Amino acid sequence: MTAAQVRVLLADDEGLIRAGIRAILGADPSIEVVAEAADGREAVQLTLEHRPDVALLDIRMPRLDGLRAVEELRTAAPGTALVMLTTFSEDEYIVRALGSGASGFLLKSGDPRELIAGVRAVAGGAAFLSPEVAHRVISHLGTGRLARAADARNRLGQLTGREREVVALVGSGLSNAEIAARLYVVESTVKAHVSAVLGRLGLKNRVQLAILAYEAGMVDDAQ
Structure with missing residues (x-):
């Protein structure tokens, strides 16, 4: 091994x-x-x-x-x-x-x-x-989707432009290393951004962050 x-x-x-x-x-x-x-x-x-x-x-x-x-x-x-x-x-x-x-x-x-x-x-x-x-x-959530989308955009609106880029890429399923390569930064910078965003938005993990990115309509822009 x-x-x-x-x-x-x-x-x-x-x-x-x-x-x-x-x-x-x-x-x-x-x-x-x-x-x-x-x-x-x-x-x-x-x-x-x-x-x-x-x-x-x-x-x-x-x-x-x-x-x-x-x-x-x-x-x-x-x-x-x-x-x-x-x-x-x-x-x-x-x-x-x-x-x-x-x-x-x-x-x-x-x-x-x-x-x-x-x-x-x-x-x-x-x-x-x-x-x-x-x-x-997101499709299954159905009722209240528009309200959640507005809330998600509002929450993510408090982030910096670079932080929103990172969030969109997290929503696309990219790892820290892949995000770093995409944005031409070191991996530790991506980790710092993710940690800061999770703390600021009160989220438990990257999965919840990815869902928020989908609700805000950010993921398609990251492809």
């Missing part, structure tokens, strides 16, 4: 889904699936045993669902980045999971490259929100 290798735990109650995701991750030699779980309780136990860099957790699992697993592991395994695996049929779960402390949200049926990029992003300390998941969440 190399120092840069990312160790992953995969939890899903469907064996075929696990096999497919394992095959995708296996295409990247720097990613190693160190354990698999068929339910949420087993996922928690194996995460505590193996201490992986990333835990990929299906939202709906027997014995303990992904949301509760994240709540337990957030404090029990702070060194493990927690990522929710979801499908388009689970909008309510996605909305609930926004405040769970997860570092990312990925589609099971998404682009394989997105899965790999998401795993590497959260392993590196960033957050990763599938753009398709974010669009789905």
Whole structure:
């Protein structure tokens, strides 16, 4: 194992889904699936045993669902980045999971490259929100969307121009390193901007910041 290798735990109650995701991750030699779980309780136990860099957790699992697993592991395994695996049929779960402390949200049926990029992003300390998941969440919110959009634009309006650029790129799912390359600055500058914005806006993590960027209509401008 190399120092840069990312160790992953995969939890899903469907064996075929696990096999497919394992095959995708296996295409990247720097990613190693160190354990698999068929339910949420087993996922928690194996995460505590193996201490992986990333835990990929299906939202709906027997014995303990992904949301509760994240709540337990957030404090029990702070060194493990927690990522929710979801499908388009689970909008309510996605909305609930926004405040769970997860570092990312990925589609099971998404682009394989997105899965790999998401795993590497959260392993590196960033957050990763599938753009398709974010669009789905915003569409699902329905009633009050215009009011939320206005509120989001108002909140983000207090930021500097550079901070808004960073927020838009966070909403696009870019890591700190990718944002730094896009804006021609050093990564530590991006980290400082993100930290300052989270504190000023009272947000818990980059996922919530990404949602705010979508609500404000900033993401398309960053593409």
